[in-house]
Amino acid sequence: MNGNSLSLKIEHVNEILKKYLPGNDDCGKICEAMSYSVLNGGKRLRAIMLLECFRMFSNDEKLESDIAEPFVAAIEFIHAYSLVHDDLPAMDNDVLRRGKPTTHVAFGHAMGLLAGDALLNYAFECIGKISENTEIMENSYSTRVLKAFRVLSVKAGYSGMIGGQVLDTTQEYTPGTYNFFIDPSIQLEFNDEEIERLRYTLRIYELKTSCLFEAALMCGAILGGAGEKDIEELEKAGRALGLAFQIQDDILDMTSDSATLGKSVNIDEKNGKKTVARMLGLDKSEELVKMYTAMAINSLSAVGKDDKFLLKLFESLIFRKL
């Protein structure tokens, strides 16, 4: 895809994030730790997906600024907090993130914990702040706001992203629980236990990664005024895209080095976890990435809004090197 147009969009999102991040007050270093965790050269995929989806359904720039931008901030703050907590000693115990020391390494263990808490909480503060906009409140947009808020909170929660962290941490699975569909065209020579473990790991990816992708696409659409059917298709698109993205992440973890990725490689293996790419090998993993990307593009096309940028973004994730 046109890297220039993508980098402009990333820059736009970063401006929104800077606008929303809290300024310093009397509460010690918390604002500094929050900014440090957010402004770290992230790809802003979730934010861009949210904005693009909003624009599929609405070209009202004022509405975008009033109700979509707070959600852009919120979803990136939630993503940032999840990384901060995931890096903590109690979890992955990682020291490097996008080429910089992780938050708890830079600010101390307690501040890592609190900055994560503060970012999660602040995501919702940004949404709540919309209630101070009387113009929005007097129109019927408050219903859209509450609906999108509901989706974001559920997808980020115990049955969504946090649930994924839990499964990833405990690595306890009951055979037969995770009936995750695996396309028969991906010919696997696995025994039953290996299949179960693959399903369990895909379920973790779905929860840890797809859920926020789904939330991004769905919230953008809801805030833009989409109908139920389109919202459902976008949920499917987000699910497939998240799986493709995460398996591509595994592949990069196997084929790249720490300097290129800006983060520790093989961290999962060090922590005794086996990624999907390590289970399947590179060739079959690449097949799976293509399959899930095709599924995502299929669902996106079903919305029929012909969003070329989003389409190209979906495609580009297969070829990414970072």
Added chain:
Amino acid sequence: MNGNSLSLKIEHVNEILKKYLPGNDDCGKICEAMSYSVLNGGKRLRAIMLLECFRMFSNDEKLESDIAEPFVAAIEFIHAYSLVHDDLPAMDNDVLRRGKPTTHVAFGHAMGLLAGDALLNYAFECIGKISENTEIMENSYSTRVLKAFRVLSVKAGYSGMIGGQVLDTTQEYTPGTYNFFIDPSIQLEFNDEEIERLRYTLRIYELKTSCLFEAALMCGAILGGAGEKDIEELEKAGRALGLAFQIQDDILDMTSDSATLGKSVNIDEKNGKKTVARMLGLDKSEELVKMYTAMAINSLSAVGKDDKFLLKLFESLIFRKL
């Protein structure tokens, strides 16, 4: 106060919490850890204050169930998460809470972290769920919901409760920053540095404890339909009450034992922090508790709704032994 009537109210809140806590799903032990952290014999002060305040302004039982109860659940889940994270090794490293092992001791360090995250997130899920109630959405109640949501999220956040944890953790203060009013009738023989430290510690109490008390009273009032002036008075009441409550906590920490309190005593001292009661001594601390309680009752009375239960609850906090 009539202990029987208080215990009935606690029981009522516990029923609401049980109704709102998530059932088990495929996400491992997270639901169990969440329930364990919430259903632990808490006093439910915040929930009771919220419900009583709602009832000061509305006697609509259906509305109470539709919009006040989700906030009752939310505020108790936020309170519970803050305790779970506060007990973690990175913070107070406490092993005992209300006579039971703390969450991370019972479920492991990672699950303590994730159960806290999940509870904070789930608090907002409960509020978001109101958007599925079309009857509420079609009326103008969605504005009240968004307004109360805004208050709760800010009071729980980086400039509220979490900010208090930050100050408590870092113990870094700049002289002259915390111009906390201290009544001259409390005659202090303190030097300037001691006064600064006292102000800093009171500011921590205000953020860590008062903020959620303020949120409880304000959210109840907003959801019940109160006007701006009453909401402001209730904010003041919550602030003073939180200070009284926290200093009383200090006093109990000095005069009681672990078996009676069901938690570790002197944990602050072990962690090198000096409580207000230890700075002032028992007599002056008791004076301060009485002063703040009187201030709280004053503000509550200014609302002029003659809520006898809430008044007695405020008074009872001075004489509590737990």
